[in-house]
Amino acid sequence: MTAQPYRTAIETFIAAHANPTHKFGHQPRLYALTQQIGAGLTYDDDVVFAAVWLHDLGVFIGHRPEDTEALKTWDHVAYVIEKAPAILKEAAFPEEKIPAVLEVIRTHQPQDTPATTEAIIARDADILEQLGAIGITRTLAKLGSDTRFCTFTEALHALKKQLATLPDQLRLETSKALATPRKKIMQSFIDSLEAEGGENLF
Known part of the structure; x- marks a missing residue:
């Protein structure tokens, strides 16, 4: 069409x-x-x-x-x-x-x-964009260009907060299902980043 x-x-x-x-x-x-x-x-x-x-x-x-x-x-x-x-x-x-x-x-x-239904759909989608590989990529792309964080450690804290708080705010069951693999990806990345960077992540 x-x-x-x-x-x-x-x-x-x-x-x-x-x-x-x-x-x-x-x-x-x-x-x-x-x-x-x-x-x-x-x-x-x-x-x-x-x-x-x-x-x-x-x-x-x-x-x-x-x-x-x-x-x-x-x-x-x-x-x-x-x-x-x-x-x-x-x-x-x-x-x-x-x-x-x-x-x-x-x-x-x-x-x-x-x-409204339109607003619920858009909000759920915007939350999903902050999770998973895309959520990680978008967060790290802000390093140096965003007033919220300037270091890897601050970005890591942002990722942890996103993972801890955002999935529970999804409204629709389809959105929650789409979030499941994204949560796993993000948790795996956070674990790996902490293991590799340790106290020297900065």
Whole structure:
């Protein structure tokens, strides 16, 4: 089936703005996960598509603050909610669906409580992206470019926290099943990193 022109327009917009470049891959992976999670459920795929492609705009360089202190308190979700309507209208996305897209973006983080099926699917997918080999890769890619951690030890602590807290926050049974192999991969990596690095990991 041919993609709707507005989908292509949204993808093209994110491709042009994703900086660092490796952040682009999160969006197509996340959308693919939503399709796995949402199989058999009734929901608006347009809404999920637009939300997962736009949800991280505020973490891209050029959209987030350059000042280190300002970045520590930066609300990237509020930024996206402010910018998304104009982006979606420019892409000729159905205007009547924009409020639903904003709701998904507003509640896509683990600490949020999604109220719509679309938001639950997107949030579960975003949690899964923080687990397994992809979760490890994304975390380590932030070393040196993220205010949250600058050393391998700090990244290790972040991985441990992700593994300890995120799986229990998944809402759907399909998501929980997809998390099982990812948890095993992450635990194995953490164990190996601690064994190899020991007290000299830094």
